[in-house]
Amino acid sequence: MKKIIIVEDNKDVQEAFQLLIETQTSNYEVVNAYGTCEDAINNLEVDLPDIVLMDIDLPGMNGIEGTRNIRQTLPRTDILIISVHENSQYVFDALCAGATGYITKNSNHTQLLRALDEVSAGGAPMSTQIAKLVVKSFRRESESPLTNRETDVLNLLAEGKSYMDIADQISVSKDTVKFHIKNIYLKLQVSNKIEAVTKAKSEGFI
Incomplete structure (x- = not known):
């Protein structure tokens, strides 16, 4: 027993x-x-x-x-x-x-x-x-082109957070957030937030 x-x-x-x-x-x-x-x-x-x-x-x-x-x-x-x-x-x-x-x-x-x-x-x-x-998560770690910080930013974007909210939450400047988002768009080959979130979710990146 x-x-x-x-x-x-x-x-x-x-x-x-x-x-x-x-x-x-x-x-x-x-x-x-x-x-x-x-x-x-x-x-x-x-x-x-x-x-x-x-x-x-x-x-x-x-x-x-x-x-x-x-x-x-x-x-x-x-x-x-x-x-x-x-x-x-x-x-x-x-x-x-x-x-x-x-x-x-x-x-x-x-x-x-x-x-x-x-x-x-x-x-x-x-x-x-x-x-x-x-x-x-294992799939994201093995296949995602995004860095951990870019993934964090995209998750917050998916929650509807503003650039300033994201900056406050991850303790960086608004310009740094914009830089991360630009890289996210480039890596995912999208042109806006909705496309980025949709593609990331469908691919299992977030």
Whole structure:
């Protein structure tokens, strides 16, 4: 029987996960549940979990940093992120920190239990949307003609930001933003913002 700890500051969610695991499967035992990473880390050598269910938004140390710390202490422990976030940056930060898988909190009970089984079998479960983000990002890294900064600028353009808004957000001058946009148009062989955003989305660059 695999031992699980839950790191989730919402008591209702914490109890729901525990109830689901304990009543719907005999393969896992929830040995403890914590509201902070600090508490979980302090008890790792007592709990010795095989799997950690980890939220990201936590008081004090966040789940990504908590994942990194747990992996350093117990490198064979699998960490499954369960978060409301579907932002690619959160996903990659979590995976780079050592998370085994990443699913969203809107996943149903069956998907959560399947994810635990996948982790136990040596897999790396991800929600459908998260998997799409990963594939899209790898495609962008391998094929996009844009630099990281140009990609940031184009993403902000796609959100409807003005040149001045973009300049403020990435801490550069308005002229620098214009320079990046000019390069984006040249590289994508387009002549305006709408064409640039449309082509970049269709090609998977943003």
